[in-house]
Amino acid sequence: MQKYLSNPKLPFYALISVLVLTGLILSIHHHRSYQIPWFAGESLTSWSIEARVEFEAIGEPVSINLSRPSNQNGFKLIGESTASPGYGVSYLEAENQTQWTIRKATGSQTLFYRSDFLLTPQQASPTLIKPEITYRAWEEPYQTAVEQISSEVHQQSANPFSYAQQLFKKISEPEQNQNISLLLNQTPSKAKLAVELLNKANIAAEVIYAIELEDGRRRQDLFPLVRVWSETDSVLFNPTTGKKGLPNNSLLWQLSTGPVLEVIGGLNSQVSFSIIKRNESVAANLKQQSDQTQGLINFSIHSLPLEEQSIFKTILLLPVGALVVCILRVLVGLRTSGTFMPVLIAIAFIQTSLMTGLIGFLLVVFVGLLLRGYLSRLNLLLVSRISAVIISVIAIIAIFSVISYQVGLTEGLKVTFFPMIILSWTIERMSILWEEEGPKEVLIQGGGSLLTAVIAYLTMTNDWIRHLTFNFIGIQFIIFAAILAIGNYTGYRLLELERFKSFVK
Amino acid sequence: MFANPFKLAEIGILGMNERNINYISKYNPRALYPLVDDKLQTKQLLTDAKINVPSLISTVHQQIQVNNLIDLLPKQGGFAIKPAHGSGGKGILVILSQSEGTYTKSNGEPLSLKQLEHHCSNILAGLYSLGGRYDVALIENLIEFDPIFDGYSFEGVPDIRVIIFQGYPIMAMMRLSTKASDGKANLHQGAVGVGVSIATGEALNAVQFGKPIEFHPDTNKKLNELKIPDWQNLLTLAAQCYDHSNLGYLGVDIVLDKNIGPLVLELNARPGLSIQVANDQGLKPRLKLIEQQTELRDAAARVAFSREFIEVK
Numbered sequence: 165m166q167k168y169l170s171n172p173k174l175p176f177y178a179l180i181s182v183l184v185l186t187g188l189i190l191s192i193h194h195h196r197s198y199q200i201p202w203f204a205g206e207s208l209t210s211w212s213i214e215a216r217v218e219f220e221a222i223g224e225p226v227s228i229n230l231s232r233p234s235n236q237n238g239f240k241l242i243g244e245s246t247a248s249p250g251y252g253v254s255y256l257e258a259e260n261q262t263q264w265t266i267r268k269a270t271g272s273q274t275l276f277y278r279s280d281f282l283l284t285p286q287q288a289s290p291t292l293i294k295p296e297i298t299y300r301a302w303e304e305p306y307q308t309a310v311e312q313i314s315s316e317v318h319q320q321s322a323n324p325f326s327y328a329q330q331l332f333k334k335i336s337e338p339e340q341n342q343n344i345s346l347l348l349n350q351t352p353s354k355a356k357l358a359v360e361l362l363n364k365a366n367i368a369a370e371v372i373y374a375i376e377l378e379d380g381r382r383r384q385d386l387f388p389l390v391r392v393w394s395e396t397d398s399v400l401f402n403p404t405t406g407k408k409g410l411p412n413n414s415l416l417w418q419l420s421t422g423p424v425l426e427v428i429g430g431l432n433s434q435v436s437f438s439i440i441k442r443n444e445s446v447a448a449n450l451k452q453q454s455d456q457t458q459g460l461i462n463f464s465i466h467s468l469p470l471e472e473q474s475i476f477k478t479i480l481l482l483p484v485g486a487l488v489v490c491i492l493r494v495l496v497g498l499r500t501s502g503t504f505m506p507v508l509i510a511i512a513f514i515q516t517s518l519m520t521g522l523i524g525f526l527l528v529v530f531v532g533l534l535l536r537g538y539l540s541r542l543n544l545l546l547v548s549r550i551s552a553v554i555i556s557v558i559a560i561i562a563i564f565s566v567i568s569y570q571v572g573l574t575e576g577l578k579v580t581f582f583p584m585i586i587l588s589w590t591i592e593r594m595s596i597l598w599e600e601e602g603p604k605e606v607l608i609q610g611g612g613s614l615l616t617a618v619i620a621y622l623t624m625t626n627d628w629i630r631h632l633t634f635n636f637i638g639i640q641f642i643i644f645a646a647i648l649a650i651g652n653y654t655g656y657r658l659l660e661l662e663r664f665k666s667f668v669k
Numbered sequence: 670m671f672a673n674p675f676k677l678a679e680i681g682i683l684g685m686n687e688r689n690i691n692y693i694s695k696y697n698p699r700a701l702y703p704l705v706d707d708k709l710q711t712k713q714l715l716t717d718a719k720i721n722v723p724s725l726i727s728t729v730h731q732q733i734q735v736n737n738l739i740d741l742l743p744k745q746g747g748f749a750i751k752p753a754h755g756s757g758g759k760g761i762l763v764i765l766s767q768s769e770g771t772y773t774k775s776n777g778e779p780l781s782l783k784q785l786e787h788h789c790s791n792i793l794a795g796l797y798s799l800g801g802r803y804d805v806a807l808i809e810n811l812i813e814f815d816p817i818f819d820g821y822s823f824e825g826v827p828d829i830r831v832i833i834f835q836g837y838p839i840m841a842m843m844r845l846s847t848k849a850s851d852g853k854a855n856l857h858q859g860a861v862g863v864g865v866s867i868a869t870g871e872a873l874n875a876v877q878f879g880k881p882i883e884f885h886p887d888t889n890k891k892l893n894e895l896k897i898p899d900w901q902n903l904l905t906l907a908a909q910c911y912d913h914s915n916l917g918y919l920g921v922d923i924v925l926d927k928n929i930g931p932l933v934l935e936l937n938a939r940p941g942l943s944i945q946v947a948n949d950q951g952l953k954p955r956l957k958l959i960e961q962q963t964e965l966r967d968a969a970a971r972v973a974f975s976r977e978f979i980e981v982k
Contacts, residue, residue, distance in 0.1 A: 654687035
């Protein structure tokens with residue numbers, strides 16, 4: 165007993181135990197009092213969408229109307245709320261709008277509207293009103309173009325829906341048809357043009373807006389769809405892709421046409437959306453509890469606005485990435501170029517998806533190394549050389565984006581998510597390593613970094629780990645304790661067992 | 670494929686994590702690192718302590734001096750250009766001879782003054798320094814290697830690494846460059862490591878790429894015949910480096926000069942672990958033995974103690 169008490173590392177172990185205990189107690193408390201399940205996917209998922217309206221008030225009475233979504237196929241509205249200090253709020257049921265009003269406001273204003281939808285297998289059939297057909301007059305040469313398109317499409321179709329299908333096929337590929345590209349010069353919105361052309365053929369149609377549901381997205385915009393009517397039925401078309409029906413993972417923000425945002429008494433108005441996916445029982449239970457006391461124990465990320473919540477969804481994963489790096493470097497003994505560079509690359513992979521990310525990363529680094537090889541012959545000072553590498557990396561990324569877009573690979577555009585300064589340093593380090601130690605060492609360290617990045621990516625995208633880190637703040641204490649404990653590990657690294665194998669015959 | 674970790678622990682092999690936590694961060698105060706990371710400071714320190722080092726001809730501190738490099742170089746004979754903050758032999762350029770503006774490198778390659786200037790500005794820009802900091806280039810007299818090691822090394826410098834723990838020499842090895850290591854003395858690049866007995870200065874065991882070998886791969890010289898002369902003096906010189914640097918866990922790199930005898934090339938506050946492979950021995954039992962010593966001894970007495978007891982099992 166005496167021996168253990170005099171151990172100089174006792175306070176350290178005590179600290180680790182306290183951290184682990186705190187983490188466990190907090191997690192169990194969250195689990196019990198909010199009924200948050202330990203595993204993801206034990207209950208229904210829901211989506212929260214937050215609209216953020218910003219504008220400049222000019223000191224006059226202000227009235228803002230924002231359209232709001234309602235029950236639809238596969239989605240059930242379970243709650244909505246607003247945050248808007250000083251404003252009077254009313255939900256206009258008939259128009260499906262939220263209205264904010266205030267007698268006088270000046271300066272920049274921010275209003276929030278949020279709605280929560282539960283994923284259900286149920287079909288909802290809201291009553292839709294068929295819009296009026298309006299005829300538009302075109303000037304020459306547009307009139308001729310319209311006539312030509314109409315007669316072509318008319319030839320190829322049998323009824324309003326097949327007419328629409330053929331028309332959207334043409335509109336979604338404007339480079340195939342000169343008439344369409346001519347009309348798009350005048351009416352840049354494909355959706356609006358489609359409605360005008362459909363109306364011309366006596367088919368009722370309207371532009372409505374939808375939002376793509378992707379977890380943790382911020383500052384998103386709505387995208388337009390066109391609802392096409394026959395006598396009684398209606399069908400949705402996506403004017404960008406030409407496809408029929410509502411795109412997967414999308415929610416209709418409007419059921420019938422109308423402005424998304426109307427501002428009276430303000431300037432420079434804009435609206436953007438944040439989306440977050442959550443575990444229904446978590447959300448519902450937290451909502452229930454939120455009226456009660458908000459003590460330190462109840463400290464929860466869920467009390468923040470959605471936009472900040474989705475930032476935290478990523479931030480709270482960083483400790484997991486750091487832990488992976490600790491394990492791979494201290495326990496396994498992998499060599500990486502730059503200690504936490506792999507975590508930043510892993511975060512870029514989360515944005516780009518793994519394969520695109522890997523290919524993009526390898527391409528950028530490879531071309532960067534070639535360019536850097538030339539730069540080293542110019543005999544530049546270090547700071548200028550790295551700055552030159554940064555500019556080259558930006559150029560490479562720009563060229564890749566343009567080429568891949570031209571070829572039709574929109575995936576290629578995602579290389580812009582890579583942290584460019586980090587990439588430049590990686591290229592610089594690899595290049596020096598190549599000159600000093602040869603290509604073998606570059607492969608070892610480059611491979612080590614990529615392997616670490618991929619493992620960090622797989623850990624950070626694991627559903628269960630995302631669920632735990634976001635819903636249980638206590639997990640952070642446990643990760644912290646684990647990192648401290650690893651920092652005190654004096655045993656062998658896995659790769660040292662290979663290095664020293666000659667000792668054991 | 671993998672060694673049993675419990676067996677390794679039993680033999681007393683020191684691992685990287687344990688070296689970092691229990692030895693380097695415990696015995697090497699961070700504040701003393703600049704002394705050994707900057708070769709200029711090390712040279713000053715050792716010269717003041719009357720420990721032999723390769724003599725300094727001149728230093729290049731600023732880019733503008735590079736333009737007048739010819740005035741800083743010796744007018745005849747060989748010399749070496751080194752970065753003050755380099756590590757692992759990076760950026761060291763050895764010129765064996767010169768005639769009419771042509772400088773001959775150690776591998777026979779002729780270089781122009783322009784190329785030497787380029788090398789110096791690379792050093793100043795921090796190409797070879799840790800973290801890419803601005804650096805200083807040192808121009809040193811060439812070491813005239815003792816011919817007793819002829820045939821043991823291919824193109825490069827055969828140097829002796831001694832690990833000094835709290836002033837006691839605890840393990841030593843000789844590093845011989847090879848064709849595979851491109852004249853460099855780093856074991857992971859393919860240099861041969863020859864474990865040298867602390868007691869006698871004689872070769873114990875030799876490895877290349879972690880595998881035991883008997884003959885030098887390029888010169889075919891039998892490695893177990895290697896014996897370092899004047900061993901007591903060499904170890905005492907290494908042990909004295911502790912008294913002046915105060916680093917408890919220290920790697921001392923020594924070369925033998927034909928005329929002057931042992932010279933300290935550089936000190937290392939983070940000496941590597943491959944010395945264990947070269948010796949086929951673990952460091953831990955020796956570290957433990959020294960940690961038990963309470964008596965204060967001078968360098969010569971510490972060397973005597975080590976030579977008598979450190980290899981006793």
